[in-house]
Amino acid sequence: MPDVTFTVDGNKLTAPAGTLLIEACKSAGIEIPAFCYYPGLSLQAACRMCVVRIEKMPKLQTACTTPVAEGMVVQTETPEIAQARKATLQLLLGNHPLDCPVCDAGGECELQDMTFKYGAADSFYAEPKNHREEQKWSPVVYFDRPRCILCYRCVRMCGEGMDVFALGIQNRGSSSVIAPNVPAQMSPDDLAHVDCEQCGMCIDACPVGALTSGTYRYKTRPWEMNHVATVCTHCGDGCKTTLGVRSTSDGAEIVRGDNRDKSGINGDFLCNKGRYAFDFANSPDRITQPLVRNSSGVLLPVSWEQALEHVGKKLRELRDTRGGKSIGVVGGNRLTNEEAYLLQKFARTVLQTNNIDHHRTADYVSFAQALAGTTGKAASQRDIEKSPAIFIIGGDPTNQNPLTAWNLRSNVRLNKARIYIANTEEIKLRRNAKAFLHVAPFGYSALADLMSGDDSTLESLVQPGTNKQVALDFRAALRAEEEVVVLIGSELRGGDLKKVIEFGTKLPGRKFALLSDYVNSRGAADMGLLPDMLPGYTPITAGSNLATEYNIATEPGLDMLEIFDAAGKGELSALYVVGANPVARFGVDPAALRNTFVVVQEMFLTETAALADVILPAANLYEKSGSVTNSYGDLQQVNKAGDRAGVRTDFEMIVRIADKMGANMRALVPFGKGLHADMGQTRGAQSGEADRHAVWLTANNLEPRLSPFDPMAILDEINRLVPGYSLLRLQLLSGNDQHLSPAAPSDLVQITNRRDLVLPANDGLFTSGTLGRYSAMLADLQQNAASRTAAAEQTAAD
Amino acid sequence: MSTIANTIFSPEMAARFDKLVTIYPVRRSALVPMLLYAQDDLGYVSDAAVAEIALRIEILELDVRNVLSYYSMLRTKPAGKYNVQVCTNISCMLRGGYEILDHCKHKLGIGHKEVTPDGVFSLEEVECIGACCWAPAMQINYDFHDDLTPEKVDVLFQMYKDGQGKDVK
Numbered sequence: 009m010p011d012v013t014f015t016v017d018g019n020k021l022t023a024p025a026g027t028l029l030i031e032a033c034k035s036a037g038i039e040i041p042a043f044c045y046y047p048g049l050s051l052q053a054a055c056r057m058c059v060v061r062i063e064k065m066p067k068l069q070t071a072c073t074t075p076v077a078e079g080m081v082v083q084t085e086t087p088e089i090a091q092a093r094k095a096t097l098q099l100l101l102g103n104h105p106l107d108c109p110v111c112d113a114g115g116e117c118e119l120q121d122m123t124f125k126y127g128a129a130d131s132f133y134a135e136p137k138n139h140r141e142e143q144k145w146s147p148v149v150y151f152d153r154p155r156c157i158l159c160y161r162c163v164r165m166c167g168e169g170m171d172v173f174a175l176g177i178q179n180r181g182s183s184s185v186i187a188p189n190v191p192a193q194m195s196p197d198d199l200a201h202v203d204c205e206q207c208g209m210c211i212d213a214c215p216v217g218a219l220t221s222g223t224y225r226y227k228t229r230p231w232e233m234n235h236v237a238t239v240c241t242h243c244g245d246g247c248k249t250t251l252g253v254r255s256t257s258d259g260a261e262i263v264r265g266d267n268r269d270k271s272g273i274n275g276d277f278l279c280n281k282g283r284y285a286f287d288f289a290n291s292p293d294r295i296t297q298p299l300v301r302n303s304s305g306v307l308l309p310v311s312w313e314q315a316l317e318h319v320g321k322k323l324r325e326l327r328d329t330r331g332g333k334s335i336g337v338v339g340g341n342r343l344t345n346e347e348a349y350l351l352q353k354f355a356r357t358v359l360q361t362n363n364i365d366h367h368r369t370a371d372y373v374s375f376a377q378a379l380a381g382t383t384g385k386a387a388s389q390r391d392i393e394k395s396p397a398i399f400i401i402g403g404d405p406t407n408q409n410p411l412t413a414w415n416l417r418s419n420v421r422l423n424k425a426r427i428y429i430a431n432t433e434e435i436k437l438r439r440n441a442k443a444f445l446h447v448a449p450f451g452y453s454a455l456a457d458l459m460s461g462d463d464s465t466l467e468s469l470v471q472p473g474t475n476k477q478v479a480l481d482f483r484a485a486l487r488a489e490e491e492v493v494v495l496i497g498s499e500l501r502g503g504d505l506k507k508v509i510e511f512g513t514k515l516p517g518r519k520f521a522l523l524s525d526y527v528n529s530r531g532a533a534d535m536g537l538l539p540d541m542l543p544g545y546t547p548i549t550a551g552s553n554l555a556t557e558y559n560i561a562t563e564p565g566l567d568m569l570e571i572f573d574a575a576g577k578g579e580l581s582a583l584y585v586v587g588a589n590p591v592a593r594f595g596v597d598p599a600a601l602r603n604t605f606v607v608v609q610e611m612f613l614t615e616t617a618a619l620a621d622v623i624l625p626a627a628n629l630y631e632k633s634g635s636v637t638n639s640y641g642d643l644q645q646v647n648k649a650g651d652r653a654g655v656r657t658d659f660e661m662i663v664r665i666a667d668k669m670g671a672n673m674r675a676l677v678p679f680g681k682g683l684h685a686d687m688g689q690t691r692g693a694q695s696g697e698a699d700r701h702a703v704w705l706t707a708n709n710l711e712p713r714l715s716p717f718d719p720m721a722i723l724d725e726i727n728r729l730v731p732g733y734s735l736l737r738l739q740l741l742s743g744n745d746q747h748l749s750p751a752a753p754s755d756l757v758q759i760t761n762r763r764d765l766v767l768p769a770n771d772g773l774f775t776s777g778t779l780g781r782y783s784a785m786l787a788d789l790q791q792n793a794a795s796r797t798a799a800a801e802q803t804a805a806d
Numbered sequence: 807m808s809t810i811a812n813t814i815f816s817p818e819m820a821a822r823f824d825k826l827v828t829i830y831p832v833r834r835s836a837l838v839p840m841l842l843y844a845q846d847d848l849g850y851v852s853d854a855a856v857a858e859i860a861l862r863i864e865i866l867e868l869d870v871r872n873v874l875s876y877y878s879m880l881r882t883k884p885a886g887k888y889n890v891q892v893c894t895n896i897s898c899m900l901r902g903g904y905e906i907l908d909h910c911k912h913k914l915g916i917g918h919k920e921v922t923p924d925g926v927f928s929l930e931e932v933e934c935i936g937a938c939c940w941a942p943a944m945q946i947n948y949d950f951h952d953d954l955t956p957e958k959v960d961v962l963f964q965m966y967k968d969g970q971g972k973d974v975k
Contacts, residue, residue, distance in 0.1 A: 173868065178871060191871060
C-alpha cells in the first residue's frame with residue numbers, strides 16, 4: 009500500500025496506508041499504552057487506554073482501531089489524554105484488589121505500570137470491592153477474578169490464536185467475568201474448569217495477574233530470577249523458551265518457563281511443554297553421583313575420577329582385545345549438535361566402531377538424499393508463517409508440533425494462506441484448511457503416486473465409498489498453486505518420502521520440510537549418529553573429506569537393532585548409551601545385555617540405565633550450552649540455565665572418557681594452537697601435513713579454542729567439515745535462528761536399500777518420550793485430560 | 807421430523823427450531839429467540855437445552871452460555887408457575903413501585919429471584935416493562951397488570967392462586 013504522512017506529537021511520520029495508529033507510533037518509538045490491543049489478534053477497543061487526540065475529530069479516538077491517514081495530526085500525551093487515561097484506570101481499579109505485593113505479575117504488570125504512570129491509585133469509590141476467590145481451572149491455569157480487567161486478550165488468544173475457544177465472557181457490566189468452557193454445574197467437582205490444550209497462552213497474553221501459571225504462582229518475583237533464553241528440549245519445532253532461574257543450595261533451579269521476550273523463532277507462541285515441562289530438571293529422582301555396579305551386582309556411588317577411570321580402562325581393554333567392531337554406541341535426540349558430532353567422532357576414531365545409531369524419529373536420510381543437488385528447496389519454520397500455500401501430508405502438528413500448528417493458523421488468519429491437508433486421520437488442523445483429503449489407512453504410498461501424476465493407485469488412496477474425484481480435485485487445486493511449502497509427517501519415509509519430494513523438486517516454487525519429535529532429532533541425524541552416514545549425510549563408503557579426516561573404516565556399522573541382536577548373540581563387548589533409552593523404546597530383552605559392559609549417561613534410572621554397569625549422571629539440555637537444529641533445519645543456540653551439583657554435560661563426559669582411554673585429545677577436539685604450526689609448509693624444519701583446522705580458523709578469522717571442554721571447538725569443526733553447516737556466527741551468538749539444509753553432494757548419494765528403522769515417537773501435547781515421565785506437570789496434565797475425557801463420556805452416557 | 811435426534815423439546819417446538827435457524831442470514835442469529843422459546847417451553851434454560859441449542863446453531867456451548875448469562879430475562883433455574891415481575895424503574899418508582907415490590911415480598915414470603923415453596927409464584931424486580939403511563943406496573947408471565955395498589959395485588963394473587971389468571975405465552 010502507498011505510504012501516508014502524518015504528524016504525531018509534532019514529529020512527521022510515514023507509514024503504509026492501513027497501518028493502525030498505535031503500530032505506526034510504536035515503530036517510531038512513541039508508546040501508546042493499551043491493555044486490550046494485542047498484535048495479530050482481532051481488534052477489541054475495550055480498555056480505552058490508547059485514546060489520543062486527533063485534530064478535526066470529535067472526542068478522543070482509540071489509536072488501536074484508527075488507521076493512519078494522510079495529513080492526520082495526532083497528540084498522544086496531553087493533560088486531557090492523561091486525565092482520560094487516569095479515569096479509565098480508576099474504573100479498571102474499581103474492583104481490582106491492588107495486591108501487587110503478592111501478585112505473580114507484580115513487576116511485570118501493565119496495569120501496575122500504568123497506575124504508576126498516571127497516578128490513579130486513589131479511588132473515588134466508597135463501595136466495597138467485589139471479591140471472588142481464585143479458581144483452579146486446570147493444573148496449569150489459575151484465575152483470580154478480582155485482578156481481571158476484562159481486556160479479552162485471553163478470550164481472543166484462545167479462540168483465534170489457538171483455535172480452542174475454551175474461554176468466554178459471561179454476565180454483563182461490572183459483573184462480567186471470563187468463563188471457562190466447563191461450567192461448575194457440569195463438572196464432577198462442582199468447580200469450573202478449562203477443557204483445552206493447556207498451552208498457557210492466555211497466561212502469557214494476560215496484561216495483569218488474573219491468569220497465573222500453576223508451576224510458578226507465588227513462588228518468586230520476576231526480579232529475583234535470572235532469565236535465560238534457550239531452546240525447549242521437547243518437540244522438534246525448536247521454540248525459544250525463557251527460563252527463570254534461581255540459586256539453590258545444590259545448583260540453580262528452574263522456576264519458570266515462558267516466552268516474555270518473544271524474540272525467538274516462535275514469536276508470540278509457546279506450548280505447555282515449553283512453558284511447564286522444565287520441572288524434570290528439578291526432580292528429586294535425578295541421579296547426581298556416578299554409579300558403578302560392583303561384583304555382587306549392586307550399583308554403588310563412586311567418585312567421578314573412579315568412574316571415569318573405570319570406564320576408560322574397560323573400554324580401552326575391550327577395544328584392544330575384542331576389537332572396535334564389538335562396541336556399540338547409541339546417541340540421543342536431545343543432545344546438542346556438538347555432543348552428537350563429538351559422540352560419533354569419538355565412536356569412529358577412538359572406539360574405532362561404526363556401530364552407532366540413535367532413535368530415528370523421522371527419515372532424514374531419505375529426506376536429505378531426495379533433496380541432494382538442489383538448493384533452496386528445504387523450508388524453514390519461518391516459511392510456515394509466510395508461505396501463501398502449505399500442503400501437509402501426514403503428521404498432526406496441533407498435537408505433535410504445536411508451533412508449526414500455531415504458525416499455520418496465524419498464516420491463515422493474517423495472510424489468508426491456503427492449507428491443503430492429506431491425512432489418514434481427521435486431524436484438528438483441517439478446520440483451518442482450504443481442502444482436506446481423508447486418506448485411507450496406509451494410503452500415503454498411493455498419495456505419493458497421485459502427486460507424481462500416477463492415478464493407477466487411486467483406489468487405495470481415498471476412504472472406501474468416497475468419490476475419487478475429490479482426490480483429483482485436491483491435486484488440481486494444489487497444482488494451481490505457484491508457491492507451496494510441503495510439510496511432511498514423520499510417518500512418511502523411505503520410498504514414499506522420496507517419491508513425494510522428487511516429484512515436487514521438479515516443480516518451481518516448492519519447498520519441503522519433514523517433521524520430527526524431539527529438539528535435536530534432526531541434529532542427531534545431521535551430525536551422523538548413524539551407522540552408514542557420516543555427518544551431513546555423507547555416505548561412509550565414499551571418499552569424502554570427512555572420511556579422509558577421520559581416517560576410519562569405510563564399511564557401515566551395525567544399526568540400532570543389529571547392535572542389540574549382536575548383544576543377544578554375545579558378540580557385543582560394550583555398549584555406550586548417551587542420553588537415550590533404547591531398552592524401553594525398542595523392547596530390548598534385558599538378558600541380551602548380560603555379557604555386555606554397558607555405560608549409560610543419563611539423568612534418571614531409566615530401563616536402560618537400570619541395566620548399566622556404569623551410570624554417569626548427565627546434565628540436560630537446560631544445563632548446557634551448544635546448538636540444536638529443529639526439524640526444519642533451523643539452527644539455534646542453547647544456553648545454560650539450570651544447574652545441579654554432581655552432574656556433568658555429555659560433552660565433558662565424552663571428552664574425559666576419551667582422555668582416560670588415552671586418545672589423542674587434540675585430534676578429537678581441536679583446541680589450543682593446533683597439531684602443527686607450519687600452516688602447510690612443505691619444506692623446512694617444520695614440514696609435515698598441514699593442520700587443516702588451524703588453517704581454516706585463520707582463514708575465517710577465528711581464534712583457537714582454549715579448552716577441550718569448549719563445545720565451540722567442535723562447532724568450529726562442524727562448521728568446517730559438515731556439508732551444509734556453514735554457520736553465521738553473529739546470527740548464532742545473538743540468539744537468532746538460521747536455516748541450514750545439509751544434503752550430501754549429489755554425486756555421493758547412492759541409491760541403496762537402507763533398512764527402515766524410523767520409529768516416530770508420536771508424542772502428543774502431554775507426553776515427551778522417556779523424559780516426559782519425569783515431569784510432574786506433564787503427569788498432572790495427562791491425568792487432568794483423562795478425567796475430562798471420563799467426565800465427557802459419563803455425560804454422554806447419561 | 808426434527809433434524810436433531812433425541813431432542814428434549816416437544817415435536818412442535820423442535821419443528822419451530824428447525825425452521826428458526828434457516829430464516830436468518832447467519833445461523834447464530836437464531837440464538838436469542840431460541841433461548842426465549844426454550845425458556846417458555848421448559849420454564850428455564852436447562853443445561854440440556856444449552857447443549858441442544860449449541861448443537862442446532864452449530865456453536866459451542868460456551869458461546870450459548872456467554873449470551874445466556876448476558877440477558878437478565880433468561881433464567882437458568884426454574885421459576886414459579888407464575889413469574890411476578892415488578893417494575894421499579896423511574897416512573898414506577900415515583901408512583902410507588904418499591905411499595906408494590908415490598909408488598910409482594912411480604913405477601914409471598916420470598917425475595918428477588920426466589921420461588922415460593924409450593925412453586926406457584928416467583929418474584930423478580932425488573933427494569934422498565936414499557937408501561938410507564940400506567941405506573942406502577944407488573945408483569946405476571948406475559949400478562950400485564952398496571953395502576954397497581956397493594957390491595958389490587960392481593961386480588962391478583964388470589965385470582966392466580968385460584969387458577970383464574972391468564973397464562974399467556
